[in-house]
Amino acid sequence: MAVDEGLKIELGKQGVFVTTIEELYNWGRRNSVWPMQFGLACCAIEMIATTMARYDLARFGAEVFRPSPRQADLMIISGTVTKKMAPQVVRLYNQMAEPRYVIAMGACAISGGPFKQGYNVLKGIDRYIPVDVHIPGCPPRPEALIQAFMTLQKKIDEQPLTGAGRPRHLDAEAQGEFPVPEQGAHDLEPTSNKGVWTVPVVIR
């Protein structure tokens, strides 16, 4: 139910502003995404650089890094998620209020990166929590993080408020809490959350 662009401009010239609730609501949401102040490894340095004057993430309405998960909308998984840290990351995600989004930043966060074959690094945080945007790179440049942020904004902008694909906070059926993995005798248990991650089909 979008308003005709031409009509909108014409009315705007007359001093009348026309919009839909959905457009206004998503405009507000996408321009005040507050990330959580939370870094895991070297990617966090790039994340910090992104917020500083040269790249200035504040231009996108994300200048306020909140030290509390209760006040944050976006979790940037910036760096290596070790198996020792993974339960804490999932717990922090559970403590965030909806609507919440996740950017997995860098090779380690999306797949384990150079430590993939190690015994101590999780092979991608998307095994436990839903990830909205993945960015490759080791570490990704600030431009890449800005690109990811703009992709997320686009995603928020396109979310309908009703029907399938609506944001989770408007969906009473949506999963709110994700099981925190236990640290077992040899590995995390379970090794992935059911429904969040399924083994991808490799096409060769």
Add this chain to the structure above:
Amino acid sequence: MKTMEEIKAAIEAAAPGAGVEIVPNPSPSGQHSLRIAPSHAVAVATFLRDDAELALDFLSNVTGVDWLDKEVTEKVKVTSTVTKTVDDVEQDVEETVEETRKRVQPGCLEVVYHLFSSALKHGPVILRMKTMNRTDQVELPSLTPIWRSAEFQEREVFDLYGVVFKGHPDLRRLLMWDEFKDHPMRRDYVDPDDYEYEPTPHDAVLTRANAHKAAEEAKAREGTGAGL
């Protein structure tokens, strides 16, 4: 700084029975190390720290080494008495035969300490200690009471190699979680089988991924078999 031989003599004079042994390093750096008996380690370490000429007041590094059981092949000369007929007369002759024997040299865990002197600006002096074996007699004396900087590093060696330091004030795992059972830096450690998704496998990863796939398929077949 004193040479290794001089340090060895000084240690033996200060702590009799310390069983100091020089482990040569054949590389160009020539950093030879001293292997000491664990029973005298605290006395030796105290001497090295407090001696005016050595004054090794700074412990920079503690590491572990895992030595697996090793099969050694060696040639041994065996002398035996054989009855032989020489010149139509039967007599006992001693005969030496060279035999190839195989024996298993038992493995052990080793801890290496690198010492420097910040007062006299010299070093490193490298100390080594060996455990009795790799399984049940893995205790070594802790040098944390002598050098506080050993505390976290001995915890790390305990965590990753499983060396138990007697006299350590707070011996807990450092890097892995408390519930973890294995010692990942040991050479016979088998990492958890999470090879279900390997988009670009190669070498050892390919082998593990194939093994995982085969095991999964066998399990699936068994499951359908039980259902029927």
